[in-house]
Amino acid sequence: MNVTASGPATEIGRLAVDLGSRRYEILVGGGLIARAGSLVLPLLKNRRVLIVTDATVGRLYLEELVHSLEAAGIRQDSIVLPPGEATKDFRHLEELCSRLLEARIERNQMILALGGGVIGDITGFAASIVLRGVDFIQIPTTLLAQVDSSVGGKTGINTAQGKNLVGSFYQPRLVLADIDALDSLPRRELLAGYAEVVKYGLINDPAFFSWLETHGADLVEGDTAARRQAVMTSCAAKAAVVAADEREADQRALLNLGHTFGHALEAECGYTDELLHGEAVAIGMVMAFELSAMLGLSPPEDTARLVRHLAAVGLPTSPAAIGRDFDADRLIHHMQQDKKVKDGRLTFVLARGIGRAFVSREVEPAQLEALLARSLAA
Numbered sequence: 001m002n003v004t005a006s007g008p009a010t011e012i013g014r015l016a017v018d019l020g021s022r023r024y025e026i027l028v029g030g031g032l033i034a035r036a037g038s039l040v041l042p043l044l045k046n047r048r049v050l051i052v053t054d055a056t057v058g059r060l061y062l063e064e065l066v067h068s069l070e071a072a073g074i075r076q077d078s079i080v081l082p083p084g085e086a087t088k089d090f091r092h093l094e095e096l097c098s099r100l101l102e103a104r105i106e107r108n109q110m111i112l113a114l115g116g117g118v119i120g121d122i123t124g125f126a127a128s129i130v131l132r133g134v135d136f137i138q139i140p141t142t143l144l145a146q147v148d149s150s151v152g153g154k155t156g157i158n159t160a161q162g163k164n165l166v167g168s169f170y171q172p173r174l175v176l177a178d179i180d181a182l183d184s185l186p187r188r189e190l191l192a193g194y195a196e197v198v199k200y201g202l203i204n205d206p207a208f209f210s211w212l213e214t215h216g217a218d219l220v221e222g223d224t225a226a227r228r229q230a231v232m233t234s235c236a237a238k239a240a241v242v243a244a245d246e247r248e249a250d251q252r253a254l255l256n257l258g259h260t261f262g263h264a265l266e267a268e269c270g271y272t273d274e275l276l277h278g279e280a281v282a283i284g285m286v287m288a289f290e291l292s293a294m295l296g297l298s299p300p301e302d303t304a305r306l307v308r309h310l311a312a313v314g315l316p317t318s319p320a321a322i323g324r325d326f327d328a329d330r331l332i333h334h335m336q337q338d339k340k341v342k343d344g345r346l347t348f349v350l351a352r353g354i355g356r357a358f359v360s361r362e363v364e365p366a367q368l369e370a371l372l373a374r375s376l377a378a
Ligand SMILES: NC(=O)c1ccc[n+]([C@@H]2O[C@H](COP(=O)([O-])OP(=O)(O)OC[C@H]3O[C@@H](n4cnc5c(N)ncnc54)[C@H](O)[C@@H]3O)[C@@H](O)[C@H]2O)c1
Pocket: 054, 055, 056, 057, 060, 083, 084, 085, 088, 115, 116, 117, 118, 119, 121, 141, 142, 143, 144, 145, 148, 149, 150, 151, 152, 153, 154, 155, 164, 181, 182, 183, 184, 185, 186, 189, 192, 193, 277, 278
C-alpha cells in the first residue's frame, strides 16, 4: 500500500494504466461528472459523444453530465438501458448496438459509459464491436466499478452457459471516478463493491488489508477521504496487474480471487438481485481461503480474520447467507465453464495467507468436493 490520497476532495488523483500506445489515465476525485466536459474534450476527435447509462444512474447524473458536456461545446445523444445484472445479455447488447447505429455513430466519435459495472461491461463490449471499434470512456458510478470494472478492459455479457462468457479485451481511453457519486449508492451496492476492495488486500497487500480493518467501516459510513484512499489504492493495484498481463496469460488471474466460486453462485441465482456480484465474490473469497486452509497452505486464523472483517462491515461470508440450498454438483458444473479452465482442469486462486495469493491447477476433484460439502453445510 503506497498510494496516498490526501488533499481536498476536489483535488484530482491521477493514476495511469501503462499499455504503451494504449496508455490511459484514471482520474479519481469529487465533482468529476460536473467537470467531465473539459476532462474528456482533449481526447475527442469529434465534438459529439454518445452516452450509455441505466435508468437509475440516468435519473441521478445524466443531466449533470450533459450540462458539463454542453458547457464544453460537446453535443451528445444518450441511450438508457434498464438497471441490473440482467441487462448484461445478448438481447440488450443487440438493442444497444442497434441504438448506437440508429444514432448514426461514426468511428471518430466517443462513447461514454456512465454507470456501474453492468453499464461499463456491456458498453465497452458494444464499443469494441460496433463499426469494428469505437473509442469509449468509463465514468463509473458504483464503488465496484470505480475500484475494479472500469479499469483493465475486460468487457462482456453473461450467456445461458455462464458469467462473462462472451466479450473482449478492449481498453477505455480514460476513467473518471467521481467519488461524490458514491453518496447516492444504496448501502448494499456499496458493500458489494467493498468486497472487491478487500480482494486487493488479500491478493498481495497485507498492509492494505490491515488499513481496511481500521478504516473500512468509515469508508462504508461515508468518509470521503477513506473512499478516495481505497479507490486510489485499488486502482493502482489493478493498473499494475493489467499493465503486466493485459490478457490474463498469467498473473491477471489473481484478480479472479473468489470468482470461480462466486460466478458459480451467481449463475445458480440467475443473475438477479438475490445475489450481487460483489456479494458472491465475498463468499467466494472465504471459500478460496477455506480451501487453502484445508490444503494446509494457509493458516486457518487468516480465514477467520477475513470472515471477521467481511462480517463486521455487513458482507455475507458463506453460501448459507444467500438463503437457498445449493447443490455441489451444479456448482461444479458452473465452475467447469470458467474461463480459467485449461486442458479440462479447473484453475483456482488460492492463498498462503492474507496478501499471499497464487494461482493453482493442483486442486484435485475430491478436494473441491470436500470443500463444497463443508461450505454448503455451514
Ligand atoms: N470488467 C471487469 O473487470 C469487472 C470487474 C468487476 C465486476 N464486473 C462486473 O460488474 C458488474 C457489477 O457491477 P456493479 O456492482 O457496479 O453493478 P451495477 O452496474 O448493476 O450497479 C448496481 C446498481 O446500482 C445502481 N447505481 C449505479 N450507480 C449508482 C449511484 N451512484 N447511485 C445510486 N445508484 C447507482 C445501478 O443502477 C444498479 O441498479 C457485474 O456484472 C460484474 O461481473 C466487471
